Amino acid sequence: MAATSKDDGKAGPRRGGVTLREVARLAGVHPGTASRAINEETRGLVNDATAQRVLAAAEQIGYRPNPIARGLKTSRSHTVGVLIPDLTNPLFPPIVRGIQDRLERDGYTPLIANTDNDAERERGSIDALSARRVDGLLTATAQADSAAFAALAELEIPVVLINRQVLGGNMRSVAPDDRAGVRLAVEHLVGLGHTKIAHLGGPAATSTGALRSESFVETMRRLGLDADPALTVSGGAMTEAEGERLCRQLLAGGAEFTAIVAANDLVALGCYDVFDAEGIDCPGDVSVVGFNDMRFADRFEPPLTTIRIPHTEMGVRAAELLLEQIRDPDSPARHELLEPTLVIRDSTAPPRRDP
Amino acid sequence: MAATSKDDGKAGPRRGGVTLREVARLAGVHPGTASRAINEETRGLVNDATAQRVLAAAEQIGYRPNPIARGLKTSRSHTVGVLIPDLTNPLFPPIVRGIQDRLERDGYTPLIANTDNDAERERGSIDALSARRVDGLLTATAQADSAAFAALAELEIPVVLINRQVLGGNMRSVAPDDRAGVRLAVEHLVGLGHTKIAHLGGPAATSTGALRSESFVETMRRLGLDADPALTVSGGAMTEAEGERLCRQLLAGGAEFTAIVAANDLVALGCYDVFDAEGIDCPGDVSVVGFNDMRFADRFEPPLTTIRIPHTEMGVRAAELLLEQIRDPDSPARHELLEPTLVIRDSTAPPRRDP
DNA sequence: CCCACCGTTGCAACCGTTTGCGCGGCAAAG
DNA sequence: CTTTGCCGCGCAAACGGTTGCAACGGTGGG
Incomplete structure (x- = not known):
């Protein structure tokens, strides 16, 4: 891999988008070949020299793969839905932050939806997210008996529960102990x-x-x-x-x-x-x-x-469990428990001797 | 992968995919016609009866338009990027919440990125978001002198600044007074x-x-x-x-x-x-x-x-300004100021008479 | 009676990438 | 000097919608 931290002065990410075709033309190869050269996993299929040439061409004209087009073909959006009751509840921001950071590392983008613990809104959000073809779902909202919960299962995409666990299910989860x-x-x-x-x-x-x-x-x-x-x-x-x-x-x-x-x-x-x-x-x-x-x-x-x-770690672990399942849907379901600790401040004291 | 023969009849277990083609077939029309019937703006082009037939068919088999495919052709993702320093800062959750709620009403989805006020991270986020072809950007991070700020301008997509304003620029903004x-x-x-x-x-x-x-x-x-x-x-x-x-x-x-x-x-x-x-x-x-x-x-x-x-209203207004600009890029830039109010509690009192 | 026109629909070419297939050519094997 | 195999690569068909363009039957005007 070429140096990524190269200080480029003129990579102008143009809106209209440099396409793979242009890269291919510049490198003097077929677009298909360019595609293979650019994708890590398929790079082995093309001659090393050609690959370098393509990569250089891509770098030169500032090529950015179009995830929309890629997603259309591969039916993978590299996005995951995140269902929380309410971002405004101070419990969630750190969790979400953990999720974002972990997901970002792997090139995934979270789509965050608030449900306000309203079954209808929850159902609606699940619909919207699945319409957007998310690759997986993280949810901190599922109530044990919720109908939305059934909707989740029937979606047939990887799901991990946060801050909740479900008894018999084979759904992954991470929660505090x-x-x-x-x-x-x-x-x-x-x-x-x-x-x-x-x-x-x-x-x-x-x-x-x-x-x-x-x-x-x-x-x-x-x-x-x-x-x-x-x-x-x-x-x-x-x-x-x-x-x-x-x-x-x-x-x-x-x-x-x-x-x-x-x-x-x-x-x-x-x-x-x-x-x-x-x-x-x-x-x-x-x-x-x-x-x-x-x-x-x-x-x-x-x-x-x-x-x-x-909190943050909870988000991170949840994201990791999800990524794991996205990559290997048949991997065994796991339930993680995070160790809590007592922090003593001033709201507790010995009881009065005599009332 | 196992050979998927040139089937076109027996649909296997569908992952998420009722396609427009199937709707069209069920309604006995051409996919193009179905497309027009389903889209609000083009519905006028098709006969009323046919439109109803298509709509009914869509409803019947639970068709959900695939935004990925749509986006590929129209180069509109119906997503907007949201740049904030840190979701964990209690200032932002309510703002983001306002953004989400407003955007959702119009079928847009926010992509939220944290920058930690780090120029490099910010630059990276902008890159990532523009690679995802967001239709616009809401940012609560731009520092007046930031290089990332230039990157924003050069992106040539609608941008509205939150909680900040920029002096001469024609960039829309909403901020407290x-x-x-x-x-x-x-x-x-x-x-x-x-x-x-x-x-x-x-x-x-x-x-x-x-x-x-x-x-x-x-x-x-x-x-x-x-x-x-x-x-x-x-x-x-x-x-x-x-x-x-x-x-x-x-x-x-x-x-x-x-x-x-x-x-x-x-x-x-x-x-x-x-x-x-x-x-x-x-x-x-x-x-x-x-x-x-x-x-x-x-x-x-x-x-x-x-x-x-x-806070929440600030998010809402920002989202509205952005939607407005997305729909009409030439609409005049506006800078909104939100009225603050004083809330008196116990951290203020008259000064001591004599120290 | 012909033609221009209109509303409606079909046709097909995209949008940018991925990927199965097959074909040259070169090296090793026979 | 053939045959076999393999490596690299080009070709083209998707993925699921959208949209300019053309066709078509019907209608009213000339």
């Missing part, structure tokens, strides 16, 4: 001396929500504590609004508690809101631990104790 | 009684940075105050780290001040960091106002007084 995460959270709280711990869970229809809740009661039990059903509620989404609603519901229930493990950081923020409104001191009156360690979690009041998961 | 924004900030501070106000500016090479700084000294002067040069510094980026650096520099300078107007919220957060480290009370010792009102600005400690700009 949710069980381990809340285990860390509960153990931290118990270590601090808490015994009456509440859980504000996410939607049971998502593996994330379900797993975290499961692990909560499991861990409580294992530690010999009572997971009071009145203290483990779950909501319809992991948002500040839902967190607020759930927290109020908890308070209204009347059951005592000194700590909360929230389904995620946003839910934890919802708790902060009711604390402020009700004059509850955190962590004095009640401790809170979040999940995700999203950006700025260290800057809230109080700085939030939470479970950190490697 | 930066001047008005810092005017609000300064007036607020002065109204509170501050007279020794510092400014932590962004890169002078960006219109955002330059304009905000300009407006700062201008407003100070207009209000009969002294814009002490020792108190108006500017950095190389609008980040927490730069904010921290600049703030320390200010402190080291020794000149007195009771308030800071920061180039943006991130820079303000940098100030918070040095306040924490140095035991400075905000707003007691010094007031701070940010710019952007990014997500969570109300949750920092203290909640940040800042200038709100309509």
